Amino acid sequence: MKLVVQEFLTLDGVSQGPGAPDEDTSGGFTRGGWFVPHLDEAFERLAAEWLAEADAFLFGRRTYENFARDWPRMTDHPFAGILNGLPKYVASDTLTEATWKPTTILSGDVAAQVADLKRQPGRDLQIHGSARLAQSLLAAGLVDELRLAIAPVVVGEGRRLFPPGTTPTGLHLTEQRTTPAGVSVHIFTVTGTPDYATYGGGE
Numbered sequence: 001m002k003l004v005v006q007e008f009l010t011l012d013g014v015s016q017g018p019g020a021p022d023e024d025t026s027g028g029f030t031r032g033g034w035f036v037p038h039l040d041e042a043f044e045r046l047a048a049e050w051l052a053e054a055d056a057f058l059f060g061r062r063t064y065e066n067f068a069r070d071w072p073r074m075t076d077h078p079f080a081g082i083l084n085g086l087p088k089y090v091a092s093d094t095l096t097e098a099t100w101k102p103t104t105i106l107s108g109d110v111a112a113q114v115a116d117l118k119r120q121p122g123r124d125l126q127i128h129g130s131a132r133l134a135q136s137l138l139a140a141g142l143v144d145e146l147r148l149a150i151a152p153v154v155v156g157e158g159r160r161l162f163p164p165g166t167t168p169t170g171l172h173l174t175e176q177r178t179t180p181a182g183v184s185v186h187i188f189t190v191t192g193t194p195d196y197a198t199y200g201g202g203e
Helices: 041-051 061-073 080-085 110-118 131-139
Strands: 002-009 054-060 088-091 103-106 124-128 145-150 170-178 184-192
Touching: 002 110, 002 131, 041 124, 054 061, 054 110, 054 131, 061 080, 061 088, 088 110, 103 110, 110 124, 110 131, 124 131
Parallel strands: 002 124, 002 145, 054 088, 054 124, 088 103
Antiparallel strands: 145 184, 170 184
């Protein structure tokens, strides 16, 4: 399977709390819900296309608990059948039981277990949100593709997908589009170590 990270970001790189003011208030974050005003039908169609490519999902504990609370009750939503029905994996050393079936808890050496999952046949193993998990797997060289949906807003605080100290990573842009509501979508394949060069200028 291909490991795909799908993230909502602000223009200043914040990934925390895109969906609601109370979605993630950790660290005193008070500016959640910044992505919702920029949702439109075009982005929802794109999200449905991405979801249709999934054969399994991988979550961090916090995102998993939010999804497990909400999605089993949203049976009339067009995404519910896929999210509720496909295999799910959650990386956690604290969870002892996963009630959102079918779910497998990954503890201990998560990177090694994700590498094993990637060797299984299939299409996308998708990470939705779960920025800390995405950061660790990017550093481990396991992420194959980034799908970034950047909202036209600056929030000025919050947890960033690429904080200082992020592992240097080379990317290749394979697709870019902008929705009518102004969300800029960038899809990158991960190429490994970045290239560096010196600009020679014109003569």
